[in-house]
Amino acid sequence: MSIMALQIPLAAVLILLSAASTATTTTAAQALPGCSDKCGNLTVPYPFGMNSDCYLHKEFFINCSHTTRPPTPYLMNGNLIVTNISVDGELHLLNYVGRDCYNKEDNRTERSTEPELWLVPPYTISDTKNKFYAVGCDTYAIMRGFRGEDEFITGCMSICNSLASVDKNSCSGSGCCQTNIPSGLNNLTMSLSSYNNHLDxxxxxxxxxxxxxxxxxxxxSFSSFELLNDTERLPMVLNWDIGNDTDSCQACGANSMCKNRSIIGSVGYLCECLPGYEGNPYHPEGCQDIDECKANPCENGQCLNIPPPGNYSCSCYEGYKHDGMNDKICIKDDSKRDSKIVLLLMISLGVSVGFLVLFLGISWISWGMKKREFIKLKEKYFKENGGLLLLQQLASHGSSMKTTKIFTAEELEKATNNYHESGVLGEGGYGTVYKGILPDDTMVAIKKSKGAALTQSDQFVNEVIVLSQINHRNVVKLLGCCLETEAPLLVYEFITHGTLYEHIHKKRSSLPFELRMKIATQSAEALSHLHSSISTPIIHRDVKTSNILLDDDYTAKVSDFGASRLVPSGQTDIQTLVLGTFGYLDPEYLQSNQLTEKSDVYSFGVVLVELLTSKVPVSKDRCLTSIFLASMEEGWLNQILDDGMVNEENIETVKKVANLAKRCLRVNGEERPTMKEVVKELEEMSVMAKHPWGFNANFCKEETEYLLGSFNSDAYVVGNGEGDCSSSGLTSGTTTAYDGMQIEQLMPHDGGR
Known part of the structure; x- marks a missing residue:
């Protein structure tokens, strides 16, 4: 049985190319002298090779196994089957499919861990040629990879109740989900699991x-569930280079040059033939001159090949000569040359004048047509970006539009240096955020929606409408928008100190507990304002630490309202598709599709747990909320708290915050507190934690008598009359924590997300 028949039987689902049909070109498939360049259907060009003297480095070793017919090529000593090698820096191979199966008693019957890719330089996963997929009706998959020392995590979940609910022509989250792969990654691992062991x-x-x-x-397609069960491997693409410094360029052969391929997140060099040459740029003999005369380009003459930088010339036959300007053109040599030249000049002049008039006429018509097309294009983008819907919604919600500036595309292009990649602050759920500077030197954050405008206009209009309803110091302020570009744009105030997620998990800055309490309280105040302090309540639907921004004073600003929903008057819940971030999603919302304000309360509970533990919401195959709730039940909360934050003075407050988080994470939404109640409890905790007596101010009878002098009235006795100490129950005033305080910056800002 052939390898391709064994590994890939998805004839109806996969659009696969035979390895034999994607072999490298003849000019690029040159092995070193004395070395074979064939392993089965694979052509193996240098710097790759199948023997110790036939490859440049050990990483370019191709292990040709002759235990199959035809022989099977493996990358180095691993189990990845190579199907094509290109000297342009790509390597095609077959990798394993992850599989997680259960029987009807919800017991696991099969679990494959083969998809781990322990790649070493010079190999990285191609982010432009590959995608990460998860297929199933009770499925979530997480992919982790490294770019140098930095770890990147992504994934998706796929849910469906029946085959009838599966989108048969699209991998859109029902039965199938997909996501892009960050660039420059190697050493990939993948975890695959289900929510209910496929029981339903x-x-x-x-x-x-x-x-x-x-x-x-x-x-x-509809048959993917069955066909994937018989599929062991699928094709993928790796990038490779010869090294990450200019010394690696010594591997380039004659008539070739070295270039940096400039993949985001990595530096790698490749060799390529100079213009006019072809072949294998790594071969010691180098690239060879392209013989242009093979196509016989000379008319009325014999072609002579010229080494680069020339290409060819023509030796004219008898009775013909060069035209005087080009040695590649032979013209007839006529004795009446002078008269013909005059005639030729007159004709040329007449043709030139005619072409000039024609060119000017066409240019004028073209300019007018392009101007009209440009105006129509702006109108088209305005409609596609939801401009008409936006105007209707703003009109129905009051006069908020008067405070929202409509920017032109040219203004925002200039502010962002034409959206240069150096100005990228980060990527949210629905777009990329750029740093910009307006003509009045105002720094702004400009959000550019992802994908086609037709698929994002609803989220764009939703975010404008939602933000137009909000005026709160802990909610990021919308300054304006732009409707006349292909992707809709939103302009916000610029928040200088990055996200709370970065400070907890990336910068590793030791935020003190008091500062974490301040950030939690301000974030809760913003959510409480959204839920109960405006005429039309708003459910954020994507509360997480990466959507809580911090300014220079560490004031919290809740952001990213692309998934938020307005709650119509008289309603307490909304029937809607599940949106949000894995690890923060309300399980009740996930099961019922009923969105309520308590869904934000659950997500905020996860944020509180992050602040207490400094751990990410999803780690390997477990969720932080599960670990936290188990620690509360078993009485080992101290084992998961952030040791750098907790001390003897604040441990009681920490426990109270943990109990509040536990209540926010209750499965039944009705048992969770409201955001208004959360704000009240956090403010009371902040006040008590700030008071010098704390939560357990103890007084003895002798101390009280000393403080009260000779008064012996029973009204002033503190204690139980036996001389022992008891809680006084005293409380401090109502001064808000951090009033008038100056908090030093803990870490320099690195640009945010």
């Missing part, structure tokens, strides 16, 4: 699948 969907979908695949080689 077992009869038609007993397994979950996850895999990295070449994006034009997989197309999800």
């Amino acid at each position: 969907v077992w009869d038609f979908n007993p397994c979950s699948y996850a895999f990295i695949v070449q994006q034009d080689q997989f197309a999800f």
